[in-house]
Amino acid sequence: MRPRCFLIAVAFAFVASPAIAQTYGASPVPRSTSPATMHAQAVQREIIERFHLGLAALDAHRWSDASAEFTRILALGPREPQGSTAAYDLGIAQAQSAAYDDAARSFERAIALDPGFLAAMANLIAVDVSRGDLADARAVANRFVALAPDSARALYARGLVALQSGDLVAARGDFSKLLQNDPQYAVAHYDLGITEVRAGAFSDALREFQAALALAPNYARARFALGTVLLHQGDRPAARSCFDRAAADASDDPALHGLAIEMRNAISAP
Amino acid sequence: MLMFSRLVARLALAGLLLLAAVSLRYACVDAGVLTASADVLEPSSQAALLGAINEDGRTGWLCRPEQAAASKNAMSAELPLGLRR
Secondary structure (H helix, E strand, O other): OHHHHHHHHHHHHHHHHHHHHOOOOOOOOOOOOOHHHHHHHHHHHHHHHHHHHHHHHHHOOOHHHHHHHHHHHHHOOOOOOHHHHHHHHHHHHHHHOOOHHHHHHHHHHHHHHOOOOHHHHHHHHHHHHHOOOHHHHHHHHHHHHHHOOOOHHHHHHHHHHHHHHOOHHHHHHHHHHHHHHOOOOHHHHHHHHHHHHHHOOHHHHHHHHHHHHHHOOOOHHHHHHHHHHHHHOOOHHHHHHHHHHHHHHOOOOHHHHHHHHHHHHHHHOO | OHHHHHHHHHHHHHHHHHHHHHHHHHHHHHHHHHHHHHHHOOOOOOOOOOOOOOOOOOOOOOOHHHHHHHOOOOOOOOOOOOOOO
């Protein structure tokens, strides 16, 4: 009788052990009464809790509260990736408060802690442009492109910074590559068109604005730009038609709407 | 006959002056319009900031901001789409 019971117990254990092994429970908490271990656990719990509070504050647009939470996290000396992440989130809160210099420092800190942090680079470029530091924006954009050569954000940001800096060759290169990767992106055609206008290549600009409008027919700014190029080429009726349509499409952009009407009227009333 | 030819010459001169005035006005309007329009041709706007990241950091597969930063596609990268300024 006893050997039979033993065999049944062994067979049950053999069948049930895989299922038991797949049962997930709470992660084992290291049990220690060492003050250092208990302090580290308390700090880690505080970091997690402050992340939750900070993210909730960002969601609610309470930038100051969010900044306070992420600043406190950084003061606690978090390990990676929480350190670079807290610096990144702090940068967002500061940028949203228009504290661009502080935001730039926070994104730089995030990148220093994690040199491959692409989102931090993207946001640092935006902040640099907002505070008028085109040289730093360009340096960061170069690093961004070096790390992620096909990144649409990297190419777009570097192209815009190059265009604003007057480097038309670099701008043309970045917008062209962006279009190679994503030919359906109308805005890249528009920016390439602006680059060609500034280079005096009006035929190329015309082609790019037309391509942008083929992809996004209601793109009012591209329609306006096309009108400008047509006017430059002496095609007054076509230019007038473009300004007319741009005014209609820009009903949600009062400045562009008014400008397009003004241009249309200027052409029709010599 | 002399009076007639003088009249024709004066009329022709007046016509030429009128034509020149009209052309000049067109040219002035076009020049003004061209200058104004070229000045307002600005590049597209900067992309909006990428969003916040939770305590798990950027390396998790659910980290949308980092994915957007690396994406090859403009829409996934959360770039402006051009329907607004």
